[in-house]
Structures are given as C-alpha cells and as structure tokens.
Amino acid sequence: xxxxxxxxxxxxxxxxxxxxxxxxxxxxxxxxxxxxxxxxxxxxxxxxxxxxxxxxxxxxxxxxxxxxxxxxxxxxxxxxxxxxxxxxxxxxxxxxxxxxxxxxxxxxxxxxxxxxxxxxxxxxxxxxxxxxxxxxxxxxxxxxxxxxxxxxxxxxxxxxxxxxxxx
Amino acid sequence: xxxxxxxxxxxxxxxxxxxxxxxxxxxxxxxxxxxxxxxxxxxxxxxxxxxxxxxxxxxxxxxxxxxxxxxxxxxxxxxxxxxxxxxxxxxxxxxxxxxxxxxxxxxxxxxx
Numbered sequence: 001x002x003x004x005x006x007x008x009x010x011x012x013x014x015x016x017x018x019x020x021x022x023x024x025x026x027x028x029x030x031x032x033x034x035x036x037x038x039x040x041x042x043x044x045x046x047x048x049x050x051x052x053x054x055x056x057x058x059x060x061x062x063x064x065x066x067x068x069x070x071x072x073x074x075x076x077x078x079x080x081x082x083x084x085x086x087x088x089x090x091x092x093x094x095x096x097x098x099x100x101x102x103x104x105x106x107x108x109x110x111x112x113x114x115x116x117x118x119x120x121x122x123x124x125x126x127x128x129x130x131x132x133x134x135x136x137x138x139x140x141x142x143x144x145x146x147x148x149x150x151x152x153x154x155x156x157x158x159x160x161x162x163x164x165x166x167x
Numbered sequence: 168x169x170x171x172x173x174x175x176x177x178x179x180x181x182x183x184x185x186x187x188x189x190x191x192x193x194x195x196x197x198x199x200x201x202x203x204x205x206x207x208x209x210x211x212x213x214x215x216x217x218x219x220x221x222x223x224x225x226x227x228x229x230x231x232x233x234x235x236x237x238x239x240x241x242x243x244x245x246x247x248x249x250x251x252x253x254x255x256x257x258x259x260x261x262x263x264x265x266x267x268x269x270x271x272x273x274x275x276x277x278x279x
Contacts (some may be wrong), residue, residue, distance in 0.1 A: 012192045017187060027184035037187045044190040103180040110180070125174045126181055153173070163173065 011051050014060050015044060019121035021061065021127060022068045028122035029115075031107065043071040062136030065123070071136055073115045102162065109159040117152035124149050 003057065026036035047054075047067050056061055076167045110118055116138070124145075135145035157163045 015192065016189075024184055027187070028181050031181065033185050033187060036184065037190075040187065041190040044192060048192060073271075103176070106176060106180040110177075121177065125170075125177045126230045128174070163176075 014054075015047060015064060016123055018061055018064045019044075022064060025065055025068050025122060026072055026126055028126040029069070029119065030075060031111070035075060039071045039075055040068060043068040046071065057135055059133070062133055065127075065137045066139070069119050069123075071118070076115055102160075105160055106156075109156055112154060112159070113155060117148065117155060120145065120148040121152045121156075 017147075019040065023036060024039050026039040027033065030036050030039060043064070047064055054060070082148075110121070113121070120138060123129045123137055124131070129137070131145045131149070132142045134149065135142045138145055138148065140148070148166060153163070
C-alpha cells in the first residue's frame with residue numbers, strides 16, 4: 001500500500017493543483033455540484049489509469065482538463081436515460097448563481113448549446129483560459145478555437161439579442 | 168456587449184462552484200463503484216442466456232417429434248403405408264386416365 005502510494009506521488013503532485021480548475025470546468029459544464037464532483041472523481045481515475053501515456057513536459061492542465069471535459073460530455077449525453085434526480089435538499093444548494101431573469105435566460109441558452117460550443121465558452125470565459133489552451137482542450141488549433149468561441153457567441157446572440165455588441 | 172462584460176455576465180449566470188470534495192487519487196472508491204455496473208452487466212447477460220435456454224428448452228420439449236398420426240397395431244409403420252398407398256392410387260388413377268384418353272383417340276381415328 002505504501003509502495004503504491006509512493007508510485008502515485010508524481011501523479012498526485014501533478015494533478016492536485018489542477019483539481020480546482022477541473023472542478024470549475026465540471027461545474028460550468030454540468031451546472032450541478034454533485035454531478036461535477038462525480039465527473040471530476042471519474043476523470044481523476046481515468047487520468048490515473050492513463051498517466052503512463054502522459055508525456056512529461058507537455059501541458060498538464062490541458063491534458064487533465066481534456067479528460068474532465070470528455071467526462072462531462074459523456075455525462076451530458078447519458079443524462080436522458082439516467083435516473084430521475086430528486087430535488088436536492090434546500091441547505092445544500094449553493095445558490096451562488098444570480099437568480100435574475102437575464103441570468104436565467106443565459107443559463108438556459110448555454111444549456112441548449114451543443115457540448116463543443118458550451119465547452120469552448122466555459123473554457124474561455126468561465127475559466128479564463130487563453131485561446132491556445134482552449135484549443136488544446138478542444139483538440140484543435142488556436143485559430144479554430146477562436147472560431148469556435150465566436151460561433152458559440154453568435155449562436156447565443158441569436159437567442160439573447162441583448163448580448164449583441166450594439167445592444 | 169463587450170467580451171469583458173460577457174465574461175462577467177457568464178460568471179454571474181453560472182455562479183461560483185461550491186466547495187467540492189477533493190477526488191481520491193487512485194482506483195479506491197471509483198473502482199468499487201465501477202464494479203457495480205460491471206456486476207449488473209454480467210448478471211443481465213446470465214439472465215438473458217438463462218431465458219434463451221428456457222425458451223429453447225420448452226420449445227424442444229413441446230415440439231412433437233416423429234410420427235403423430237394414429238398408430239396401427241404394428242406401431243408406427245401404418246401411417247407410412249397409408250401415405251404410400253395414397254401415392255400409388257394417385258399414380259394408378261393418372262395411368263388409367265391416360266389409358267382412357269389414348270383409347271378414345273384410337274376410337275375417334277377408327278370412326279374417321
């Protein structure tokens with residue numbers, strides 16, 4: 001057990017500082033704290049399993065966030081057949097998001113976006129990643145990442161006209 | 168709306184994530200959790216195989232095999248003989264019909 005823990009040391013050292021970003025990404029994508037927690041846990045396990053494939057010197061944050069993003073995408077896909085979630089106990093709800101109508105509209109519109117577009121927006125505007133890193137996580141180049149973010153914004157503007165630059 | 172404004176608005180709409188539990192770094196609970204669906208999968212396959220076996224088994228058990236016709240005094244031979252007899256009579260009838268037809272033709276030719 002101690003030997004195993006010793007072997008896992010480099011993995012823990014690499015991943016532990018990235019967990020807050022991963023949790024933020026999962027929460028941004030799933031908008032549910034419990035699902036986000038599960039997604040990060042599952043992604044951490046997958047990262048641990050594939051750690052031998054990680055190339056030293058490459059971008060660890062992009063590598064780990066890619067695994068988390070894939071996990072979130074998978075969870076969003078499998079949601080429709082999964083069990084009905086019961087209402088959460090009142091005390092546990094973070095109640096952090098703004099409850100005004102325009103914020104709710106934005107959240108709803110965000111939820112209706114295709115996973116790839118939503119991921120691009122969350123990475124760029126919720127995690128404040130540079131386009132280069134957004135591209136890494138999306139598996140595309142910097143220019144393609146920029147294009148995807150702009151496409152996602154354009155789509156959001158159709159649903160919420162107030163987001164237009166002239167508005 | 169400018170990019171910075173949109174950023175603020177998006178952050179406001181999604182909200183800050185609540186403090187989430189730190190994941191365990193290794194197989195630990197996740198492996199156990201993953202074992203559960205795997206066990207359910209094995210159980211489902213076993214039940215499916217069992218169901219197929221039961222269905223095929225009952226089908227085979229209830230399907231009549233061999234002769235089901237009335238048995239003669241000498242066991243199962245009689246129905247085969249009956250079938251053979253019918254076939255022979257049928258052939259005889261056809262032969263007779265052909266014979267009558269050729270006789271008729273001869274008779275007509277003679278009349279001419």
